[in-house]
Amino acid sequence: MLPDLIQGIRGQSRLSISQAISLIEDNRDEGAELLSEIYKDTGNAYRIGITGPPGAGKSSLTHNLISAFRKIDKRVAVIAVDPSSPFSGGAVLGDRIRMTSHFSDPHVFVRSMATRGSRGGLAQTTQEVGEIFDAAGYDIIIFETVGVGQIELDVIQATDSVIVVLVPESGDEVQMLKAGLMEIGNIFAINKADRAGSNKLMITLKNILSTLTIEDSQWLPQVVATVATEGKGIEELMNSIDAHKSFNKTQGIQKVKIDDRYKKRVMKLIADDLMDDFWKDKNHSELHSELEKQPDHRQSPYNLAKQLMMQK
């Protein structure tokens, strides 16, 4: 079963890719075995994160980027991450993601993911799905997330280039800073540039960016105006992605990112394993028997933790 699946992924079979995604969502151990087997096939895809407020036009921009990448013969996979949605596996796609025109293209794969994550959490499962696309020869993997919760940040920080989509109506600079979007963006797309206020936002943003102290070895974030519904600014956006990619490569940043992802993955796998092992049977029931007491009759959490650790 597993060898067939691996063969299918290498052969770019859509069915095998779908089955592999289900496997890592449903069955931790087999999923890990699969990911371990395909590891040597990965490392070729470029990961792009797209984030920003709800309705900013992330999916519309993604749709445009898919077209642009297809024109230069790149295969594109999209993972739309929606932690709050109870749906998964494509249910949210219908009305929210305007990418349907690509559905018949065998070199485009769009997948949405929601809370139905397995043990490692949604952010990790999302990355693992990315690894399957990588192994299946997709050149570009786009991760679309809404907002800046912890899961979204984890997803976005594991990409190579981060595009933050802003719109004129979200133009209050304090709000942008508060949302933590300034720190994570490599490229800012000011979308809905057909609307009033986009120039003002552009100036505000450039002002904020000019106050940052950026060394030569650091990337100075670029700002691009776009109108996703009309395909405007997409060429500039593609150029910015390209510039950022080259910069990362020549400055050795890409290697650091890859090493960082590797390190985090190993640490996370070990942490998950240790936690699972720790909370088996006895420790779990001891915690619960403590919980059955009135709060003022319980021993301190510090003591209990120490006691449980000592028993290991």
Ligand SMILES: Nc1nc2c(ncn2[C@@H]2O[C@H](COP(=O)(O)OP(=O)(O)OP(=O)(O)O)[C@@H](O)[C@H]2O)c(=O)[nH]1
């Ligand atoms: N006027 C104008 N409308 C746009 C533009 N880009 C997107 N829209 C519209 O904005 C709405 C939201 O677009 P989406 O692409 O779904 O936005 P999103 O950020 O993916 O939305 P969520 O995933 O729901 O957070 C749609 O009605 C789009 O047609 C633009 O450049 N100008």
Ligand SMILES: [Mg+2]
């Ligand atoms: Mg969307």
